[in-house]
Amino acid sequence: MPELPEVEAVVRTLRPLAQGRRIRCVHVFHPIATKPQSASRVALQAQGRRIRIVARKGKYVLLVLDRGLLTMHFRLAGQLLWFSNRRELLKLANQAENGVHVDVAFELDKGVLGFADRRHFGRVHVWESADDSPGLRVLGIDPLSRDFTSSRFTQLLAGSKRSLKDFLLDQTRVAGIGNIYSCESLCHARLDPRRHANTLKPQEARRLHKAIVSVLARALECCLHPAPDFRDPDWWFQGLENILRAYGREGKPCRRCGQPIRRVAQGGRSTYWCGRCQQ
DNA sequence: AGGTTGTCCTGGCAGC
């Protein structure tokens, strides 16, 4: 599932391909991908616009247009695709044989950008301004930004009584962390995911802040080498499993102490942690 | 206002 590091790697790869280009034509093959906005609204508002900036906010990809903006969110399984031209797009998109699933495609003045999510959780939306997007408006601090300081983070922790795991998943506090990197950060910081945010000592809060920064930086490095290849519809980030210490490792030995990694459900999703190292 | 719950989808897999 794409979280901040994966989305950041996608944005850095997309930027040289799309920034400065004009959107000639929009194809909405699966209107579910623009819900609740209508396909025609998305097409009409994007068509003819120039992409001024390719950026990321939390887990959103932003295409800032010369008028308004376009957001893409991958949720669990969304991805970007790249086609040489319209002919290649129409030959491959959603064909029964050798078909590539494509939900929305943007014909640029050079190349075609595709958005695909066969599970149809991912979304493509258009907005007059960033303030019009409910998802963007409420986003908290970006952990890769300068604003993400230890003291600011400590303040946020003190203001919440939720569990650390739920706190980290809350995009309105810190934006971009999902299930994987919340588990990894807590593992790195040696903190029990079930502890409540406002119970951390200052030194523990600093540890968690440092852990988040370092876990995300390491994952981003991994996501950039090799960088995403939008031309290969089967491409996915390689080697991430190797850097994970807790996520998805239930029953396997903790890399620090050897104790089996445990799993519990928190807020309806799985949390992985080491019962010995993380207190 | 902060916190919690239900909903949206479908691939993949457990269980028969």
Add this chain to the structure above:
DNA sequence: TGCTGCCAGGACAACC
């Protein structure tokens, strides 16, 4: 082996 049924997972609306 083949089929059915169940559920994870991120954002967000709707509730408490």
